[in-house]
Amino acid sequence: LLNAARARAEAARDLNVLISLNDRADEQAARVQDRLDSGETLPLAGVPIIVKDNINVTGTRTTCGSRILANYVSPYDATVVERLTGAGAVIVGKANMDEFAMGSSTETSAYGPTLNPWDPGRVPGGTSGGSAAAVAANLTPVALGSDTGGSIRQPAAFTGVYGLKPTYGRVSRYGLVAHASSLDQIGPFARSASDLALLTNVIAGHDPRDATSLEVPPAFRAGTPDDLRGLKVGVIRESLSGNTPGVEAVLNATLDALRGAGAIVTEASVPSVEHAIAAYYLISMPEASSNLARYDGMVYGERVPAPDVAHSMTRTREEGFGPEVKRRILLGTYALSSGYYDAYYAKAMRVRRLIAQDFARAFEGVDLLVTPTSPFPAFRRGEKTSDPLAMYAADVDTVAINLAGLPALSVPAGFETVEGVRLPVGIQFIAPALQDERLVTLAGGLE
Numbered sequence: 001l002l003n004a005a006r007a008r009a010e011a012a013r014d015l016n017v018l019i020s021l022n023d024r025a026d027e028q029a030a031r032v033q034d035r036l037d038s039g040e041t042l043p044l045a046g047v048p049i050i051v052k053d054n055i056n057v058t059g060t061r062t063t064c065g066s067r068i069l070a071n072y073v074s075p076y077d078a079t080v081v082e083r084l085t086g087a088g089a090v091i092v093g094k095a096n097m098d099e100f101a102m103g104s105s106t107e108t109s110a111y112g113p114t115l116n117p118w119d120p121g122r123v124p125g126g127t128s129g130g131s132a133a134a135v136a137a138n139l140t141p142v143a144l145g146s147d148t149g150g151s152i153r154q155p156a157a158f159t160g161v162y163g164l165k166p167t168y169g170r171v172s173r174y175g176l177v178a179h180a181s182s183l184d185q186i187g188p189f190a191r192s193a194s195d196l197a198l199l200t201n202v203i204a205g206h207d208p209r210d211a212t213s214l215e216v217p218p219a220f221r222a223g224t225p226d227d228l229r230g231l232k233v234g235v236i237r238e239s240l241s242g243n244t245p246g247v248e249a250v251l252n253a254t255l256d257a258l259r260g261a262g263a264i265v266t267e268a269s270v271p272s273v274e275h276a277i278a279a280y281y282l283i284s285m286p287e288a289s290s291n292l293a294r295y296d297g298m299v300y301g302e303r304v305p306a307p308d309v310a311h312s313m314t315r316t317r318e319e320g321f322g323p324e325v326k327r328r329i330l331l332g333t334y335a336l337s338s339g340y341y342d343a344y345y346a347k348a349m350r351v352r353r354l355i356a357q358d359f360a361r362a363f364e365g366v367d368l369l370v371t372p373t374s375p376f377p378a379f380r381r382g383e384k385t386s387d388p389l390a391m392y393a394a395d396v397d398t399v400a401i402n403l404a405g406l407p408a409l410s411v412p413a414g415f416e417t418v419e420g421v422r423l424p425v426g427i428q429f430i431a432p433a434l435q436d437e438r439l440v441t442l443a444g445g446l447e
């Protein structure tokens with residue numbers, strides 16, 4: 001299986017999915033064989049998996065898609081990696097990503113863009129574009145990404161696979177390089193609901209090494225159509241405008257399928273989502289500016305020498321970070337500075353609370369909420385690179401969920417043909433906090 005995954009990776013080289021291969025993969029596979037030979041049963045025995053390059057794997061580079069970490073080799077495993085290898089999985093390699101998980105297209109990577117397997121002229125979404133493309137192009141059956149504002153769900157939608165962003169705290173962040181700590185969450189990509197259930201059962205669960213980790217044991221299973229009967233699903237009204245005709249058609253077809261299976265579809269409202277993008281960037285950028293302070297070439301970051309320490313730090317950051325990362329450090333620092341803190345950061349935190357309350361109210365009458373994952377399918381490479389605001393707006397349907405800490409799943413639900421090419425369309429289901437299991441049950445039911 002490992003060799004097959006590597007052969008697929010080699011054949012799909014043009015897609016630029018991987019930043020590095022795991023040199024210890026053969027060793028890991030041999031250990032799995034030994035464990036099987038000694039009679040152990042392993043839920044993921046020999047399953048090859050690719051993880052995003054902001055997740056630490058002993059002995060591999062963790063570049064975060066940045067030059068500044070080009071030569072950083074991790075001395076330890078993230079909790080999710082420890083759990084995966086404990087369950088018998090083999091880490092094939094590390095997936096390409098937007099630099100420090102900032103972007104929506106995997107174009108800000110210092111290692112070049114990842115191409116969408118459905119149309120190499122288009123982006124795979126971001127920031128976990130490498131992980132999504134790995135699963136879509138069949139390099140591995142499953143992969144891990146991280147989602148701060150949509151970075152698992154949007155690439156899953158753009159590449160036609162499942163992508164789950166769990167409730168904040170259900171999957172340990174220990175060993176995940178921080179972008180915006182109050183929003184970041186690791187999650188799985190898969191091509192089937194049962195693979196999704198299998199993988200999430202392995203990676204979720206309490207971890208004493210992450211102070212925000214919750215003590216809720218995972219109990220995921222892929223559902224059947226029976227599970228859809230009587231299910232109450234609310235379509236978020238605010239997500240119904242601004243979608244392409246194809247996205248609209250796929251949403252309607254999905255709602256029809258739900259009704260056909262006996263679900264009850266109603267309309268719901270989360271009025272404050274119209275402020276979600278603004279609040280998200282005013283919270284994520286300040287957190288990022290603080291988290292990224294550690295890359296100064298002293299302990300972390302490829303040091304650029306200079307006659308004195310201050311200049312060395314400046315040059316390290318000047319040469320190591322790309323333009324989007326610098327933009328966010330500047331804007332984040334500005335929003336946190338005295339005199340502006342109340343106007344920006346504190347206000348955004350108030351909007352964040354409002355969004356959480358609006359979701360709680362919307363869930364009073366329904367089991368799940370639904371929106372498109374993205375208003376449009378995969379866009380052309382280069383289309384939004386010169387306009388940061390247009391890139392930020394791509395997250396319109398996803399960021400509110402991170403602000404509220406909720407679980408959400410992008411389900412591959414259909415296609416839109418654009419310029420003669422069939423492009424996948426994803427539909428996002430949102431569950432109340434800690435009810436992540438409902439999403440995977442539903443996914444199985446819809447298959």
Ligand code: GLN
Nearest residue numbers: 101102103148149150151
């Ligand atoms: N596109 C959003 C951003 O650039 C989300 C990124 C993410 O989820 N990591 O911040």
